[in-house]
Amino acid sequence: MSRLGALLVQRLRRDWLQLTLWIAGTVALALSGFAGVAEAYGTEQDRLGILAAVMANPVILLFRGLPSGPDRSAFVVFLLFPFLAMMAAFMSAFLAVRHTRGDEEAGRLELIDATPAGRWMPTVATLVHGVLANAVLGILVALSLLAGGAETEGSLLVGFAAAATGLVFLGLGMLSAQLMRTSRAANSLTVWILLSTFVLAGVGNALGTPSDDLTHMESSWLAWTSPFGWAENTRAYDENLWWPALLCIGAFLVLTAGAFALQAGRDQGAGIVAERRGRANARAGLASTTALVSRLSAPSTIGWIVGALVAGALSTALGSVVDQIGGENPAIADVLTSLAAGSDLQQSVIVVFFMMIGLLAACAAVQTVARARQEETHGTAEPVLATPTARVRWLADFLIAGVVAVALTCAGGVAGAALGAIGSDAASELIRSAAVAAAGQVVAASVFLVLTALVFTVAPRLTIPLGWTLLVVAIVIGLFGPLLGLSDEVTQTLSPFAVTPQLDGDTIDLRGLPWLLLAVVAGGAASLGLMRRRELAAAG
Structure with missing residues (x-):
């Protein structure tokens, strides 16, 4: 077995339960969406009423996606997609930090570095591992939507956009692991950026411009500063735009390149961001x-x-x-x-x-x-x-x-x-x-x-x-x-x-x-x- 293959098998043995839980939860949410919408908003008139209410009070978009019409499939994406993308993002961020800074902090990477695998192979294995996990998530999400009766292109686009969002935070997690000296700090930095960009997308949608028929919302520029905003603007089952999701792929490549560049310039166990020195003596409290x-x-x-x-x-x-x-x-x-x-x-x-x-x-x-x-x-x-x-x-x-x-x-x-x-x-x-x-x-x-x-x-x-x-x-x-x-x-x-x-x-x-x-x-x-x-x- 190749060195990369051996590392991938080791990661899958460690992560199979966590990945199964994340992916199964995301797929279950997507699969149940169609049945729920069909029961709760079975008619187009029901969905038009909700969309009109959203246009009248856009703050609701802080917790939902981007309205793209009253079609049942598009309505499911409006209700659920931000959370599908968020679950992919959390899964990817934790995976990246666990197998980079987490293993380094625990001393595992030092042992691997001493083998013929060398210093770079574990990072490459983490990258491949994360890409495969997001690919599986995206494919299963698309298949679950197809099983619910959705159109083929829109379903594939939803799966691709969710996986692409996950890849952005895979790259961000790998970059944070190089910046911070502990896995706790790297996870905190990644999660705060994740939540901030999620809110940015919601605010950007809320500040957007509604269509004349009150069924669509055009995002403001603020939503385009967030990978969640890029993914939502694919408008699956409506316009089916693939290029906004490609922005996520571009960001992933840039972040990953940055992570490799930072790793080349630091020592094992060190971080780019220096830790604050503690007090010589603890307070009495x-x-x-x-x-x-x-x-x-x-x-x-x-x-x-x-x-x-x-x-x-x-x-x-x-x-x-x-x-x-x-x-x-x-x-x-x-x-x-x-x-x-x-x-x-x-x-x-x-x-x-x-x-x-x-x-x-x-x-x-x-x-x-x-x-x-x-x-x-x-x-x-x-x-x-x-x-x-x-x-x-x-x-x-x-x-x-x-x-x-x-x-x-x-x-x-x-x-x-x-x-x-x-x-x-x-x-x-x-x-x-x-x-x-x-x-x-x-x-x-x-x-x-x-x-x-x-x-x-x-x-x-x-x-x-x-x-x-x-x-x-x-x-x-x-x-x-x-x-x-x-x-x-x-x-x-x-x-x-x-x-x-x-x-x-x-x-x-x-x-x-x-x-x-x-x-x-x-x-x-x-x-x-x-x-x-x-x-x-x-x-x-």
Whole structure:
């Protein structure tokens, strides 16, 4: 077997489960889209009503794609494509960093460099591995759309555009791995750019120009600064433009060339961006392990809080606008109330936005526990546990930091809602609705904190892939359940975000709060109990 082939086989053996989960989840979302749209928006008149509402309130495009007509296939792409591309992007970014900076940080690349494979072959293998993974994802997405009855060229274009977006972030992940000295920093840089470009595409679409018949939106220049904007402007099942997706291929080639150029100019184990020097002596406040874990988690937590602050401000600032539009066009009211299960439209808007804030809080929770796994595999947990600190106390510190991160993220959403409600006649009522929604999302997000902690104690190697996969499944079901035709029972069973308390007029409907609290308490206690008997693992 060739050296490249041997490295590819080794990567596939390590990644088969993670890649299967990412690709299967993306394909399942695409496959279920046709059935859901056929059930929820079976007639062209239904789809025209939604598109008209979107043109009247383009802010909805922050969370959807680019409208390209009322055709069923084009409507599916409008609803789902940004998230298909995002899943391909996350898969590719994590793959790139894992097999470059992650392996280098763990000492694996140094061992491979000492073999006839040399220094460059592992990077080439990572490149080929990522391209193959995206090719499989794109082909299966196209086949799933064809199975739903979509046209051939549009289906192939959707698969190609999703894979091309993934390739952009494969290149970006490889470049970040050369810039940053740790895999944690490389992943953070890549994810922040990914999320920023996703938002840029949404804002660029929202600032675009609607067509006279209110069925199409022409993106503004801002969307063309984002690979997500390029992919969305392929307009599958409408104009079927291939050249915008080729911009993604061009960006991928440039980023990959940059990664190889930077690798040629640095030493093994070093990064282009120099690390900031730490203090010679730690502050007195860092004397406990709880303080240490909080310090390690602070930078990422601040980022989630900022995102929640923006979403919270939009939830109340747009409430009155959507209420007015909902009165003029019942289609948008039906969408929001079906997503939020609410009777009042303004409250429904707040619930929908705070569901997204809950998702951000859950991301903060999963990331905090994933950091415990990284501390373990990087060898930095061992010196801490060599002190009188017990393993249960060590994990409990990460759970405490996770709960605090969740609470602060949701509190940031409430603060944003208060800012957005300034000047509103119903400011106090809007803030009260936001506070109730935020409290429920704290509990829902904490479910994923304890779930990830359980995985960490039972199957440590699956902590990061399975923790994020469980969250992605809940996100898809929570955001798309009603649109995909899933029953309320299925949605509420599989997504904690769908059963949080909310206002029903002047009263608070607790809905699934008791069960969520029970799950959090039981999961936390079980993870701490199991940690008593788990040995520390030094290898990832």
